[in-house]
Amino acid sequence: MKGTLYGVGLGPGDPELMTLKAHRLISQAEVIAYPAPDSGQSFARSIAAKAIPPDAREIPIVVPMRVDRFPAKEIYDTAAGEIASVLEAGTDVVTLCEGDPFFYGSFMYLFERLSDRFPCEIVPGVTSLTACASRLLRPLTSRTDVLTVLPGPLDDEALRPKIEAAQAIAIMKVGRHLDRLKALLTDMGLLDTAGYVERASLPDQKVFRLADVPAGSAPYFSMILIYKGDEAWTLPPSFSS
C-alpha cells in the first residue's frame, strides 16, 4: 500500500495557531518535508519545530530566495522524486506548509507532481488573511461584503478597478511594492481605511495604520487590509507595535 502525501497547514507563524490535527500528524510523522531557503532557517520548520520527532527523516526542499526564478522546476522535480520513493515504500510524508497549503502556497508544486499517483490529504490552516485582520482588531468581512484578495505585484491599472469593486480588500506580498501601493490607495482616497500588518502573530510582528508605515520596502510576509463596507469599521488611531 502506498503512503499518503499530507499537505499540512501550520498557520501564520505562532506555533499555537497550528491546528490540533496538524500537531498530531507532525508529532507522529516518520518523514517530514518542507521548503527551506538556500541560507538560513526554514520558516515552516521553525513553526513546527517543537512537534517534530527527533528521529523523523527530514526532506528540506531548498529553493533559492530569488523571487524572479521561483519556482525552480528542477528543484521540485527532484524533491517530488525523493518524496515519491518514500510514498512508494508505503510511508506517509507530512509536508509542512506556512499558512494553508492551498492558499498561495508552494505546496501546489509538489501536489501537481504527485497527486495523480498517490493518495493526498490536505489539512487546512489559519491563513495570513484572517491572522492579519485579528491583529488590526477590525473585522475582515461581514454580511454581504465582497472580499477580494490581490497580489501586490499586480500593476495599478489591474488593481484599481478590483479595489473599487469590493468592500473588503487584502493586498498580499506587499514587499518592494509598498510605496507604489500606498500612493495608489492615497490617490483613491482609501489611505485612512487601510491597515498594514507584517509577520502577523510572530514575536517581531508589526501593525500600523498604512498612513504611518515608513516609506521603503516591506518584507514578503506583509499585507495591506482595506475595509470600506457599510459598517465603516475604523482602525484604532494608532498601534503600539
Next chain:
Amino acid sequence: MKGTLYGVGLGPGDPELMTLKAHRLISQAEVIAYPAPDSGQSFARSIAAKAIPPDAREIPIVVPMRVDRFPAKEIYDTAAGEIASVLEAGTDVVTLCEGDPFFYGSFMYLFERLSDRFPCEIVPGVTSLTACASRLLRPLTSRTDVLTVLPGPLDDEALRPKIEAAQAIAIMKVGRHLDRLKALLTDMGLLDTAGYVERASLPDQKVFRLADVPAGSAPYFSMILIYKGDEAWTLPPSFSS
C-alpha cells in the same frame, strides 16, 4: 482590572481543526459565550464541546434562525450587557466562533458593542474557504491569482462581472440560491470549473462537482469554488461523498 473579551475561531467543524490556542483558552475558560439557535444545538458549542470545562458558566446568545431578521439588535444588546457585567467584574469571556471571528462571523455584533470599553483579543481560525478547498483537493489560489469571495445572495448582475474579473472565486452561503448560481455559471461557461462543498470537515460533509449537485436548495454552510487561473487545475471526475 477588566476582563478580556476573546473572540475564538473554532474552524469549519471538525474539532481537530481548532487551533492549539483556541483549545487552551476554551479549556481554561470560566465564562463561555456562543451563538445558539432558538431550537436545537449550538454549532459553535458542538465543535468545542469536549474542551469546555464542566463548571464553566455558559452564556448562549439565542438568535432566531430566520435569515431575514438577522441580526436581531435587541438580542445582541442584551447579550453584550450580560457579557459586559462579567468583564467589568474582571473575568475574561471566551466567545466561541464558527470558522474565524472576523470572516463573515456574528462575533462582530458583540465586538462592535464591547470593543471600545474592554480589551479584546481575536484568535483567528481556519475558515470555510480553505477547508472547502482542501475537500475538493484543488488549490484555491496560486502565484498572482486574484481571489474574490462573493455572498450567494447577491444578484446575477452583481456577481457576473466579479466572477469574470478573478481567477479564483468562492461563493458563500449558497443556500436557496443554488439553482440560480448553477444556471449563472453554466451560462458563463464555468460549470466544469466549479466544485461544491457542504458542511466541510463534518461527518456529514458532501463534496461534488457543481454539475453533479441535485437541483434544489443547499444548506447555509455550503460553498461553490471556481478556479480558472493559468494552471487549469481540474477537479477529480467525481467525488465519493
